[in-house]
Amino acid sequence: MRVGFFFGISVALVIGGTFIHYLPDHGMRQWARREAERLIQQRERESLPLISENYYDPDKIVVPTAGEE
Template structure:
């Protein structure tokens, strides 16, 4: 709390000093007391375990930390009522690690790396290649001043056009 009050006093004095000495600040910022708060609400000067130059060791806390790091008996003890078998093996330790390994492989390799592999496979139907090739042909024809599509693309003598009666019948059939 003392650090907060000290920061407030320093901030107020700084703003007051700036308001008095800067004509731009004097016109734009009213001369009100300003409080600047520290970003932390509490500053700790010393760790809870350090007193002076020696370090205190709490044996009970160390043993508690060691006990927290040990594996829970319910994970590997089949006699424990809360034990859950995953069905991979009769040995609880192998069962647990098989479960973890299979789910790691399933989610990381198959669900992440598999779609990435499929996404970056080369194109199989050649649509992008055909588009790039068409753009090159169009650019070449424009450069030479030729039409984009030749008028005699198909030989007119080989085209068989429907008769007028057949065309009329098809038109009525389509248009209803």
């Protein structure tokens, strides 16, 4: 019974650990990091700032007039 219990726990830990290690990237965190690094390298090659002062295009922002409020 002790041998069975030992091997049962050992197999559960090994197979369980392997299963958890090879699960897909939850939340795509690794992909997001790789994509951010790629964009940073591209902006550095083109001598652009990493973050522009206008996150959104100011021409596309619709601002209501004083009468519409």
